[in-house]
Amino acid sequence: MDRRSFIRVAGLCPVFPLLPQPARARSQSMPDQSDANGKGARIVLSGEYGYKPWVARDLPMGATIDAQHASFIVSNSRNSDPGLVLSCEVGTLPTNSYPVVIRNCPGVRFIGGRFDGQVPLTSDWRPTYCNSAALLVRDGTTGATIEGVRARRCWDGIRFANRADGFRLKGSWLSEIRDDAVENDYLLSGAIEDCLFDGCFSGISLDPASNNRDGMDQTVAIDRTLIRMQPYLAKGEFTHQAPIKATEVSPSLKITGSIFALASAKMRGFPRLRRTWQKLIESRDNMLLWLPDEPIPSELPLPPPGFGLMTGADARACWAAARRRWVASHPGVSRFPDETP
Template sequence: MLAALRYHGAMQRFGARILGLGGLALLTAVGTPSSSTPSVQRLQGSVGWRPLVIRAAPPGTLVDARGALLLIANSRNEAPSAAKPCDEGSGTINRYPLRIEDSHGLRLTGGLFRGQVPQAFDWRATYCNSAALSWRGSPGGQVSGVRIDGAWDGIRVSRASAGLHVTGSWFSRIRDDAIENDFLQPVTIEDTLIDGAFQGISLRPAAANQLPATDESTVTLDGVLLRLSAFRYEGEQRFGALAKSDERSPRLRVRHSIIAIEAATTTTFPHSWRLGWSKLVDPADNWLLWLGDGPFPSALPQPPAGFRLLSGEQARLFWAKARQGWIDCHPQLARLPNDPPSHPDRCVRHVSAD
């Protein structure tokens, strides 16, 4: 079933059209909407393998995708390798299922993004760039209540998209960056569960991108549960960092959040950890958990302040309780078949280590 797009309110007054461009579904606003009534677009059903672009939507447009299923695939074969990397093969790909472009203040609520990005193979062979949801030229955006699983990057914040606010969303099995913000935009991630990602937030522009330092900008994590997982990278298992950073990266504010690391290896990216910690401002009421047995590995630089540390069985119990508490508090989110159910009567916003 193809996606059904219904337009209500102001959208009816200025019109809209969908253009098919070689399998690309492009939604383009036409005319001038009422300045007092934001438009509402409802996306329902399965979009299938068609990329969807929302471009030049009126300011403040609400895209209600609570009934939508969007598919992600970045690799043309199921087992990418050095001999046969992800861009070789005959498999169907959909690397950017939903793109928001040139749309000021667009609000996206809901949506189930189901990915088929290979998880078990080396990063280099699997690196065919992709993101479940991307923003470009769209400042002041809002994302709430999305469910993303099995993506390369979860959300990508590209140029001229300052002020994106992500809240009440659930990510899992993210092969690279949960949030890629390599254009160093101010971004807020709030009340969000990231349950398995190689890297937390990428704040490192490409070497050829001559962006200036952004010491006056801030990336904020508030009430975030982030579990970093180990994946194969350059021939060995590694886990990534909370913030993949360089010297130009913005400030990092982390509050009321839990950062957990689940890995059978102690190999990581110490330089990224150290740079990320050096960017911290006003951290408060946070936890850093090592879910493996034994103490924190010496290769993992620890935060300077604002974090309490737990490891081993105590950390695993703490994470499990916090994770289920978050799920219980968000019954409205779309679910995958193997996702645990919510029990709203057991909703717990803050957990203790007791």
């Protein structure tokens, strides 16, 4: 099938099955108390934490952190409009680069949490780059489950760092993410399931940059996850990266029942998109949406089998319907007071 014929193959926007939300943890549970199944400590966070970071360290195996009624501020810049003269490191504004950090808590389950970001969204990428993530999981936190997180306007959304392999991220809603919705630059094995990443510069980063890391014997599974890219100012133009920032040493990929939506006709990351397709070991029931009205650039690598393709108005309608279904089917995920469906 030639390129033009492939692009005409659109079909209807699929209706993906969505898992039911997990039951809410008991509000009467007390910190450091075994749960009903005797699987470890339970810690309940509630209220406004503001700019005060919260750190979990050395919890017993299988502990639960219930943050369904807790909210945090994410802020990486000391001024509201960083630029070449005044970078994000200069100014008087308060910062909270890592509101929640989980260290050496194997098998931890983190539920909920609302992270409201104050990361500048209109400034250029480079002067805004003061490293930050709403939720940082690291230092021996193997087999972690993160679910039901709501975060917006962050630098990175959720970051899995050294010795946090075997992670599972599920049922979480991240929007207006200035850099990576999920950063996995340590090239760890893990799963991203039933998530909505709505408006990110980069979707899932699997890029070790200059670090000597090799994830080729690892696998990342992406299932029933919606990723919409959004253009931000980067090096003087409005653009975005690929849904997955893959390199030659990135983990293998399983992508099923998911939608990737590309929003900018000037998007970067065509080589990364090509590497994403090369890294696939399983692909089925997916869609690639080209949202602009401009034609797909000839240099954009078309997806392999397992992906349908829609363009223009059909693609935008498909995304809107899929997003609407996801939001409606996840009432347990926290909302912001100023948020509309």
